[in-house]
Amino acid sequence: MNAFDVLGDPVRRRILELLSEGEQGSGAITSAVRAEFGISHSAVAQHLRVLRETGFATVRAEGTRRLYVVDSTPLNEVDVWLDRFRRFWSQRLDALETELARTRRKK
């Protein structure tokens, strides 16, 4: 499963968003996601497995708890892929800025 497929699922994106705020226990993630998406704990556990297996997250054990942290490597790969398109929106931003400058001058 490729990095973009992993990000294709809204549940996994949400989990990554939670992890972007720092290390999270499996329990915290599961209850947050269950509340938002109304899926079983098993479903969440399976998404966590995908994130582990594709390198988006790593785990460490602490007693029975499992603490997840994001690993940015695959996210970085996605970002690198996007590089080739970046000039397109910076062009658009430039155009927007020009437009803004023009509007300001008119005042």
Added chain:
Amino acid sequence: MNAFDVLGDPVRRRILELLSEGEQGSGAITSAVRAEFGISHSAVAQHLRVLRETGFATVRAEGTRRLYVVDSTPLNEVDVWLDRFRRFWSQRLDALETELARTRRKK
């Protein structure tokens, strides 16, 4: 269909890569992709449709030809979503730079 799902498919990513080099005719895209992935022209046409419908590409007609250009809006959205993780790899880059600097000093 969400932007990440669109990018989940390797054929669609390849088409976008081709489009990143500028406007491309349907024919050119189709033959390139057919050669690389060994799929039918219909399959490519359907991927083009997805790209149109999700706003990744726009088309203009010229006789019977259809010329595609990339529209960066949804790609930009993906980029914005990635923002929250960007600090992770800039941290890693910082660490790498520190390491590099140290190595240089040793020489």
Added chain:
DNA sequence: GACTTATATAAGTTCATCCTGACATAGTCG
């Protein structure tokens, strides 16, 4: 040790996506 809590896995079902093959539309050229 028995019970509970935290987490992960397995089996099976459902549903969406991607593909192929057949057909449709519309310009172009003799």
Added chain:
DNA sequence: CGACTATGTCAGGATGAACTTATATAAGTC
């Protein structure tokens, strides 16, 4: 006009992803 080229659409089948329910493991608690 009729044949040909370029492109797109439709119906149906195969595959795989995501879910649920049930089960497994292992660490704390009494």
